[in-house]
Amino acid sequence: MTRLLVLGATGAVGRAVVARALADPRFAIVTAPTRRALPPHDRLANPLIELTAATGAEPFWPADAVISALGTTQKQAGGRAAFHRIDHDLVLESARHARAGGAAALGFVSSVGASAASPSFYLRTKGAVEAGLRALTYPSLTIVRPSMIDAGRRERPRPGEELGAAVFRLLAPVIPRRYRAVTPDAIAAALIEAVLAARPGAAVVESEAIARA
Numbered sequence: 111m112t113r114l115l116v117l118g119a120t121g122a123v124g125r126a127v128v129a130r131a132l133a134d135p136r137f138a139i140v141t142a143p144t145r146r147a148l149p150p151h152d153r154l155a156n157p158l159i160e161l162t163a164a165t166g167a168e169p170f171w172p173a174d175a176v177i178s179a180l181g182t183t184q185k186q187a188g189g190r191a192a193f194h195r196i197d198h199d200l201v202l203e204s205a206r207h208a209r210a211g212g213a214a215a216l217g218f219v220s221s222v223g224a225s226a227a228s229p230s231f232y233l234r235t236k237g238a239v240e241a242g243l244r245a246l247t248y249p250s251l252t253i254v255r256p257s258m259i260d261a262g263r264r265e266r267p268r269p270g271e272e273l274g275a276a277v278f279r280l281l282a283p284v285i286p287r288r289y290r291a292v293t294p295d296a297i298a299a300a301l302i303e304a305v306l307a308a309r310p311g312a313a314v315v316e317s318e319a320i321a322r323a
Contacts, residue, residue: 111138112306115170115213117161117204118179120144122261123219126298127177128154136306141170162196164203171211175305178205178218190231198235202242215250215308217301218243222257222317244312252304257317260291292320 114131118124119142131140132151141155142148148156157170180201187193205216224236240253300320304313 112136112175113138113173114140114305115173115176115208115211116140116142116179117176117208118181118219119148120146121179121181122259122294123297123301124177124179126294127179127301130295130298130302134302141173143168143170161200161204164200164207166207166210168207171207171213173208173211173213175215175308176205176208176213176217177301177305178216179301180204181219184232194235198239198242201239202246205243205246205248209246209248214248215252215305216243216246216248217252217254217305219297219301220253220255222255224253224255248312250305250308250310251312252301252309252315253312254297254300254304254315254320255317256292256297256320258291259297260293290317292317296320 114137116124116127116131119128124142128140128142128148131137132153137153139153139155141157143157143159143161145158145160147158148154155170159168178201180196182193182196184190184193187196201218208216218239220236220240221233223230223233224240225233226237226241228234228237243251243253297320300315304315
């Protein structure tokens with residue numbers, strides 16, 4: 111059975127990943143380092159740590175597979191530099207340490223339109239992260255690129271995202287499938303199946319494929 115490490119487990123997608131993984135007998139143990147304790151489960155290891163930097167000395171890196179749902183917003187982070195520190199640096203640092211800990215499969219939550227050449231700072235950051243993850247040479251790498259995430263009411267509200275998701279739901283019949291809102295559970299399902307299948311090489315799952323998962 112697979113040992114899974116989940117990073118970003120308190121966000122909407124991360125919570126959905128943990129819930130699905132704990133309900134799946136193919137996972138022997140699910141490790142989710144968080145700042146606040148998660149509900150206990152007999153197959154959940156929940157080290158309490160504020161993961162603002164990854165040094166490699168933390169004890170939770172050994173795993174067979176890792177799902178990274180780390181991410182924030184510029185507003186929550188406090189500006190572009192702080193956002194980049196989390197969404198770029200921390201993602202790559204943690205993926206590097208997980209690979210050194212034995213992880214052979216990585217699933218990462220990126221964004222529709224991610225490109226290192228994008229004029230958007232957000233999409234440019236995501237594109238740079240994707241390139242950095244490819245350079246780590248995981249035997250199996252899956253990048254999922256969701257459109258708007260329809261997370262309902264988040265623990266830490268994102269009014270703009272909630273309004274956007276509501277508009278996307280209303281306009282879903284006329285919006286191209288790639289740009290329709292997707293739920294955290296659909297994203298989690300795509301990530302979990304990807305790391306369990308662990309197909310060799312790097313793959314990108316675009317938003318329209320996530321919605322069908």
